[in-house]
Amino acid sequence: MALRGNLRDFTITQLLNLINLAGKTGTLVVDGPADQAHVAFSNGKLAFARVGQDDNRLATVLHRANKLTVNQYRALVERAGEMTDKELGLLLINAGYVTQEDILINLQEYFAGTVRRLYTWVEGSFRFEADLLPPDDRINVRLDLENLIIEGSRQLHEWEQLQDEIPSLEMALKFTDRPLKNVNLSVEEWRVVSYINPKNTMKQIASANKMNYLEIRRIVYALLQAGLVDIVRPEGVTVAPSPKMFPTRDKEEQKSLVNKLIGRIRSL
Amino acid sequence: MQTVKMVVTGPFSAGKTEFIQSVSEIDVVATERKISSADERSVKEATTVAMDFGRITVDEDLVLYLFGTPGQKRFDFMWEILSEGMLGFIVMVDSTRPETFREARSILETFRAYAPTPYVVAANKQDMKDAWELEDMRHALRLDPKVKFLPCVATKRDTVKTVLLELLYSILAEMETGG
Numbered sequence: 001m002a003l004r005g006n007l008r009d010f011t012i013t014q015l016l017n018l019i020n021l022a023g024k025t026g027t028l029v030v031d032g033p034a035d036q037a038h039v040a041f042s043n044g045k046l047a048f049a050r051v052g053q054d055d056n057r058l059a060t061v062l063h064r065a066n067k068l069t070v071n072q073y074r075a076l077v078e079r080a081g082e083m084t085d086k087e088l089g090l091l092l093i094n095a096g097y098v099t100q101e102d103i104l105i106n107l108q109e110y111f112a113g114t115v116r117r118l119y120t121w122v123e124g125s126f127r128f129e130a131d132l133l134p135p136d137d138r139i140n141v142r143l144d145l146e147n148l149i150i151e152g153s154r155q156l157h158e159w160e161q162l163q164d165e166i167p168s169l170e171m172a173l174k175f176t177d178r179p180l181k182n183v184n185l186s187v188e189e190w191r192v193v194s195y196i197n198p199k200n201t202m203k204q205i206a207s208a209n210k211m212n213y214l215e216i217r218r219i220v221y222a223l224l225q226a227g228l229v230d231i232v233r234p235e236g237v238t239v240a241p242s243p244k245m246f247p248t249r250d251k252e253e254q255k256s257l258v259n260k261l262i263g264r265i266r267s268l
Numbered sequence: 269m270q271t272v273k274m275v276v277t278g279p280f281s282a283g284k285t286e287f288i289q290s291v292s293e294i295d296v297v298a299t300e301r302k303i304s305s306a307d308e309r310s311v312k313e314a315t316t317v318a319m320d321f322g323r324i325t326v327d328e329d330l331v332l333y334l335f336g337t338p339g340q341k342r343f344d345f346m347w348e349i350l351s352e353g354m355l356g357f358i359v360m361v362d363s364t365r366p367e368t369f370r371e372a373r374s375i376l377e378t379f380r381a382y383a384p385t386p387y388v389v390a391a392n393k394q395d396m397k398d399a400w401e402l403e404d405m406r407h408a409l410r411l412d413p414k415v416k417f418l419p420c421v422a423t424k425r426d427t428v429k430t431v432l433l434e435l436l437y438s439i440l441a442e443m444e445t446g447g
Contacts, residue, residue: 002364002397002398002399002400003400003401003404004398005366005367006366006367008367009366009367009368009369009370010366010367010369010408014408017407018404018407018408021407022403022404022407161370164370164371164373164374165370165373165374166377167374167377167378167381168377168378168380168381170381171377171380171381224410230410230412231377231380233380233384242352242353242354242383243353244352244353245272245353245354245355245385246272246355247270247271247272248270251443254443255440255443255444257270257272257330258355258436258439258440258443259440260326260327260330261272261326261330261332261436262433262436262437262440263326264324264325264326264327264332265291265324265429265432265433265436266429266433268291268324268425268429
């Protein structure tokens with residue numbers, strides 16, 4: 001079924017978050033104001049990215065990263081025109097021009113840079129094609145999305161949207177099961193992380209760090225988007241259920257009443 | 269006569285009124301007004317401005333009231349009033365309109381902050397071909413895996429019954445664990 005929509009309603013960062021948490025494989029096709037972007041994922045990790053007709057062949061990427069000289073680049077383009085990136089990569093490694101690590105790091109940087117360009121696209125539509133896999137002849141990477149999501153989330157500054165996302169600062173935070181490793185956090189983000197505990201409300205964390213409500217919301221939003229934390233009711237703060245919930249205070253009568261409701265709904 | 273209530277909330281045009289209508293034994297007392305905004309009018313003609321109100325009589329001593337909240341943000345002052353004393357709440361989300369997911373998240377968080385009552389989330393219009401898959405919606409709505417997230421077609425009584433029953437099971441489970 002459809003995973004499609006509009007960038008005005010669903011940002012690139014939110015899409016990356018969804019793909020990351022769902023561990024999706026396929027290609028996100030984004031139709032922006034001037035170009036079309038293809039971003040491929042494998043099990044929720046970034047595998048490949050291209051905007052429009054950008055030349056993202058291995059030789060070009062390595063040349064731009066100063067891993068190949070102009071002469072080497074020209075020679076490769078002339079002689080290896082028919083070669084796939086995978087074949088070219090093997091050739092360059094065997095010839096001692098670059099290492100496998102060079103290739104992977106530079107491709108990762110290039111693809112991540114391509115995704116960052118999409119953060120500026122606020123108009124356009126998207127669709128996720130589960131059947132469209134990364135090109136077979138190209139070298140795919142496996143880049144975790146958390147850092148890209150956090151970077152993208154930092155760009156959200158609109159007070160109104162942040163307030164929509166996190167309406168109450170009286171709630172607390174807890175870490176999800178996702179490990180907090182290899183995540184590039186700023187000093188301010190680490191300061192917030194150090195206070196994350198279901199006993200501390202977001203308001204208390206803001207106060208302890210001398211942050212205003214906009215700052216704390218922005219940081220929490222990035223952590224939420226990256227799937228690193230969840231919003232929970234603060235522990236140890238007992239909110240008494242409203243006495244108006246049940247017409248009786250007797251626990252057994254309350255249970256009997258709920259069972260009656262269940263029976264009645266079933267019979268509808 | 270004893271009464272209890274549940275609240276049905278969610279963004280504009282999520283299907284709250286239809287949901288209540290599907291199971292209410294009385295015609296829903298809807299406080300609908302014509303929509304003035306052209307954008308919103310393209311989605312539906314009228315919207316709830318105060319609340320919807322449905323009723324299910326359990327027996328001669330007990331009645332369940334279903335309250336539907338207004339979906340438009342400018343009427344959110346009604347939400348806290350309606351949530352007072354609720355047994356639990358249902359958040360309705362239109363599976364075909366991803367542009368409303370952010371608002372649904374916001375409404376859910378707002379209601380969670382009001383009261384520690386059980387809730388379930390219902391993905392309405394799951395019978396439409398452009399409906400998002402439940403799993404994708406769960407991530408987009410940032411729902412914890414423990415939160416009950418149920419497919420629903422608000423005009424079909426069976427699916428509405430399932431949503432109400434799941435909420436009641438959650439209420440019962442919470443009472444059991446809470447002693």
